[in-house]
Amino acid sequence: MNLDNDNRQAPRIGDWVSGTSLMDERFIGYVEAIDKNGLVKIYVTQCDHDAAVGSSIRAWFTHIDRLPEHDPSDIETLRSLMDLALMTRDRAWFDELAAKLANRKSEPSPSLQADHGTPGTFGGSNRLFRRVNTDY
Template sequence: MKLFEENLKVGDWVKGKSRNGELIYGYIQTINPSKKAALINVVKSDDEKMVGTTIGMMDGKIEKLPLQKTAHEEQILSLIDLALLTKDEAWFIELTAELKRVQDKKQG
């Protein structure tokens, strides 16, 4: 998929294959429209050495991951930790609202 056809933006979760063939999952750190490339912060890979690194990937090598609804409190708490680590305030606010809905539903 193409970055610009998918309207990807900084912070979106993506997957792809690196130049060396490693499967990576991560989020977009920056986008360079003139080079049709993005920097991806790798959070999961079949090559453990890639985890925690930031790699450049060309437009055609990146695929946006679908949004998933999380219903389990433990999963949401883990995602809140990740939002704090990545300093993604909008995602943090969204997750804390979702956590409150799950907790209210559990009590109600």
């Protein structure tokens, strides 16, 4: 299902989106549910209406856009995300980030000389949502 003729993909559950709600609120959040009539239920993380943050709102497919996925690559961001993966007990995400960090460490760079060791592993759950850059 396409949103319109510019070949954008329709959002799926778990996708990060931005758009305008039925109440004309500008928001950023992630898709919780999609109904057959073209309405999307979104959990709001940022909004021009402060009371909507932390709640779910509805928007039409045609009034939302998927946000581009963000692939972090700098060492400090990877370490911060690894901390978040530990807190959420997301082993798969932690392992993915640890592999990226190991690849970054193996690249020759003067900024990597202050490295502080190798991360460990832990038990956890599966990842539910893709990470995206919401700094616009």
